[in-house]
Amino acid sequence: MDWLAILNNTAQGILSPATMAFALAALGLAMHFGFAGLLNFGIAGFMAIGAYGYAISILTFGFEWWQGVMVSLVASVVFSLILGIPTLRLRGDYLAIVTIAAAEILRLLFLTTAFDDITGSADGLSGYHNSFRGANPFPEADYGFGPWTYNSVELWVLVIGLITLAICAGVLLLLMKSPWGRVIKGIREDEDAVRALGKNVFAYKMQALIIGGIFGSLGGIVYALPSSINPGVYVTSLTFFVWTALLLGGAATIFGPVLGAVIFWVLQAFLSNVLPQLVSSGVLPFITSIQASTIRFILVGVGLMLLVIYRPQGILGDKKELTFVK
Amino acid sequence: MTPSRSQTGSKHWIQIGLLTTVLTLIFGGLFSTSALADEAGQDQPYKVVGNVKNEGLPLEGVRIVVSGGGYTEETVTDADGKWLIGVPEKAAYSVSLDQTTLPAGIAVIEEGGAEQSVEIGPSGSVTKNFFIGEGERIVVSITDQLIARIIYGLNFGLMLGLAAVGLSLVFGTTGLSNFAHAEMVTFGAVAAFFLGGILSMPIWIAIPVAVVISGLLGWGLDAGLWRPLRRRGLGLVQLMIVSIGLSLAGRYVFQFFVGGGTNQLPGFDSPKIKLFGATSLSVIDIASMVLSLVVIIGFAWWLMNTQTGKATRAISDNADLAAASGIDVDRVIRTVWIVAAGLAGLSGVLWAYFRPGIKWDMGAQILLLIFAAVTLGGLGTAFGALLGSLVVGVLVEVSSLVIPSDLKYVGALVVLIVILLVRPQGILGRKERIG
Numbered sequence: 001m002d003w004l005a006i007l008n009n010t011a012q013g014i015l016s017p018a019t020m021a022f023a024l025a026a027l028g029l030a031m032h033f034g035f036a037g038l039l040n041f042g043i044a045g046f047m048a049i050g051a052y053g054y055a056i057s058i059l060t061f062g063f064e065w066w067q068g069v070m071v072s073l074v075a076s077v078v079f080s081l082i083l084g085i086p087t088l089r090l091r092g093d094y095l096a097i098v099t100i101a102a103a104e105i106l107r108l109l110f111l112t113t114a115f116d117d118i119t120g121s122a123d124g125l126s127g128y129h130n131s132f133r134g135a136n137p138f139p140e141a142d143y144g145f146g147p148w149t150y151n152s153v154e155l156w157v158l159v160i161g162l163i164t165l166a167i168c169a170g171v172l173l174l175l176m177k178s179p180w181g182r183v184i185k186g187i188r189e190d191e192d193a194v195r196a197l198g199k200n201v202f203a204y205k206m207q208a209l210i211i212g213g214i215f216g217s218l219g220g221i222v223y224a225l226p227s228s229i230n231p232g233v234y235v236t237s238l239t240f241f242v243w244t245a246l247l248l249g250g251a252a253t254i255f256g257p258v259l260g261a262v263i264f265w266v267l268q269a270f271l272s273n274v275l276p277q278l279v280s281s282g283v284l285p286f287i288t289s290i291q292a293s294t295i296r297f298i299l300v301g302v303g304l305m306l307l308v309i310y311r312p313q314g315i316l317g318d319k320k321e322l323t324f325v326k
Numbered sequence: 327m328t329p330s331r332s333q334t335g336s337k338h339w340i341q342i343g344l345l346t347t348v349l350t351l352i353f354g355g356l357f358s359t360s361a362l363a364d365e366a367g368q369d370q371p372y373k374v375v376g377n378v379k380n381e382g383l384p385l386e387g388v389r390i391v392v393s394g395g396g397y398t399e400e401t402v403t404d405a406d407g408k409w410l411i412g413v414p415e416k417a418a419y420s421v422s423l424d425q426t427t428l429p430a431g432i433a434v435i436e437e438g439g440a441e442q443s444v445e446i447g448p449s450g451s452v453t454k455n456f457f458i459g460e461g462e463r464i465v466v467s468i469t470d471q472l473i474a475r476i477i478y479g480l481n482f483g484l485m486l487g488l489a490a491v492g493l494s495l496v497f498g499t500t501g502l503s504n505f506a507h508a509e510m511v512t513f514g515a516v517a518a519f520f521l522g523g524i525l526s527m528p529i530w531i532a533i534p535v536a537v538v539i540s541g542l543l544g545w546g547l548d549a550g551l552w553r554p555l556r557r558r559g560l561g562l563v564q565l566m567i568v569s570i571g572l573s574l575a576g577r578y579v580f581q582f583f584v585g586g587g588t589n590q591l592p593g594f595d596s597p598k599i600k601l602f603g604a605t606s607l608s609v610i611d612i613a614s615m616v617l618s619l620v621v622i623i624g625f626a627w628w629l630m631n632t633q634t635g636k637a638t639r640a641i642s643d644n645a646d647l648a649a650a651s652g653i654d655v656d657r658v659i660r661t662v663w664i665v666a667a668g669l670a671g672l673s674g675v676l677w678a679y680f681r682p683g684i685k686w687d688m689g690a691q692i693l694l695l696i697f698a699a700v701t702l703g704g705l706g707t708a709f710g711a712l713l714g715s716l717v718v719g720v721l722v723e724v725s726s727l728v729i730p731s732d733l734k735y736v737g738a739l740v741v742l743i744v745i746l747l748v749r750p751q752g753i754l755g756r757k758e759r760i761g
Binding site for chain 1: 444445447448449451452453454455457503555558560562563564566567568570571572573574575576578579581582585586690694697698701729730732733735736739740742743746747750
């Protein structure tokens with residue numbers, strides 16, 4: 001057992017592009033589900049829109065990286081409108097089924113060989129980094145210490161990711177303290193009461209869906225920044241993993257989603273390192289190391305169930321502000 | 327046949343090699359991840375790769391030629407249907423598939439035929455997978471194709487229907503949108519695989535036993551999980567997310583036991599019999615349709631005529647009123663779970679033959695189609711779910727006539743969204759349900 005390597009890899013999980021991407025996506029879900037009570041099960045679709053919108057506008061249209069980000073955000077707003085118009089007037093579980101279906105439609109469209117020239121079909125996309133890396137202000141060197149050692153490109157990705165995360169968390173914090181945020185929480189608690197006060201519930205829900213969707217697609221961009229885009233990532237399991245991170249930290253909180261994402265990835269990094277080693281050192285007999293690495297996903301599922309049953313408000317949540325009202 | 331260390335050892339190894347090839351051919355994708363693609367021009371900087379499959383089964387020995395810019399290279403697919411050809415420049419190439427090396431009755435069915443152009447992507451490689459299907463090389467009239475597709479679609483729809491009525495009944499009686507229904511579908515197929523494939527039971531015994539075990543799983547899930555949670559007073563959204571956790575845990579438990587590859591049930595490759603026009607069905611297909619029909623009619627009779635069936639419908643209408651009329655709601659819900667899980671298990675076995683193959687996430691692949699069918703028919707109505715399944719099944723198959731076959735599920739999912747726009751209560755649903 002090489003505990004040093006295990007701890008090293010685990011520590012890297014605290015601050016990685018994947019962690020920040022999950023945190024951003026979970027913030028989007030916090031907006032949707034935690035505050036507005038919208039059951040969005042298509043966050044993987046929003047992340048795919050972010051990633052593909054960014055890469056396609058650079059590769060196919062030759063845009064600069066920041067223009068690519070803009071394209072992604074516009075695309076995610078359009079996606080929110082398409083999703084929201086038919087479903088926001090209906091009961092919550094309809095939105096759940098429609099969002100999960102829409103995310104799957106998107107994934108299949110990105111995966112099909114029909115648009116191979118643009119989407120790269122099963123190969124995904126890569127090689128869209130020149131513009132982003134060209135804007136890197138950090139000179140070539142190694143930064144950081146211990147497990148958190150990064151070259152200048154990795155540092156640039158992390159810095160942009162952290163800034164994005166900080167801005168999004170700040171925006172969400174301010175929004176939720178504003179009168180707009182109180183209406184949104186009111187809709188979550190009792191839609192009819194808010195309607196009786198003369199508020200346009202549909203418009204508020206749509207705005208919440210759009211804002212959360214933007215966070216989700218920013219998460220997708222951050223996920224795509226370090227290396228490449230693989231269509232196999234944006235499956236429904238990704239949505240469920242982000243939900244797990246959200247519910248772990250606390251759905252109706254600002255810092256809960258971030259904390260949940262960090263814990264999720266630290267645990268994933270730890271288990272993916274420790275389980276195969278337990279097999280090879282003979283502690284876990286009768287199973288192969290491939291089987292051992294499957295165990296961590298089983299644990300995610302079991303963890304999600306236990307969390308929802310025994311602590312639905314999450315680590316940071318307040319039981320009084322329980323989001324499972326219906 | 328044991329390899330010895332004698333001088334004739336190499337001959338033995340060749341025999342073992344042959345045996346492995348034969349085994350691989352027999353078991354299809356069983357070892358699909360282990361072998362490398364058959365390669366040509368590996369020393370070139372860029373590559374064109376692909377995978378020749380017909381309905382998920384790899385085709386070996388298919389000749390592929392890549393040419394362009396004065397460069398030509400060819401190879402044949404390996405046992406996994408994979409091929410790789412290196413090319414010298416980041417440019418456009420033409421890829422052609424020699425249709426005479428395909429098995430009889432199978433051809434490239436995409437627009438542009440067996441010669442397609444590709445361009446090396448930014449990653450330095452490009453994938454070209456030909457759409458391959460049955461009997462299309464001989465030009466078939468569009469009516470014949472349509473009839474064939476409708477029949478395949480009905481087969482698929484009946485299979486979906488078995489799963490969908492259970493999901494709909496559970497929703498009707500408990501209000502739960504059960505995402506783990508997909509894993510109940512997979513469970514039936516995996517159980518049949520363990521009984522028929524590993525314990526070598528005859529398949530006609532293995533399937534009923536697998537269905538019974540699936541029913542027991544439904545009983546166990548209700549007794550061990552759902553009933554205690556109902557007692558705890560969990561909200562519907564909470565229950566739905568619990569079912570998602572269960573679904574995740576379940577599918578990775580299957581992966582733990584059966585691995586990431588595809589396994590086959592005995593008799594999956596039974597020959598197709600040409601019926602009429604472009605329609606050809608295997609014995610398994612016909613048996614599958616007949617079995618689904620019989621089971622569904624039996625289920626409908628149960629729901630309409632037996633006391634439990636009537637009680638089930640009463641609870642779907644109004645659980646409190648049903649309880650007040652002296653119906654034991656918990657007992658009926660327990661029965662509903664057993665029936666739903668048994669039907670889902672049977673549907674899983676049929677889905678394993680339809681795909682063909684058993685895979686750890688096979689249920690999750692059709693979960694959204696099942697949801698689409700249930701929503702289309704009207705959430706909580708058993709016959710609506712059946713009708714919805716037939717529509718979805720036919721739509722999926724017929725749409726593959728006009729759109730690429732890897733997009734055929736998209737049509738059904740788009741219909742799901744459009745239905746919610748136009749008639750959210752579904753075909754047979756009542757308006758009050760949508761709240």
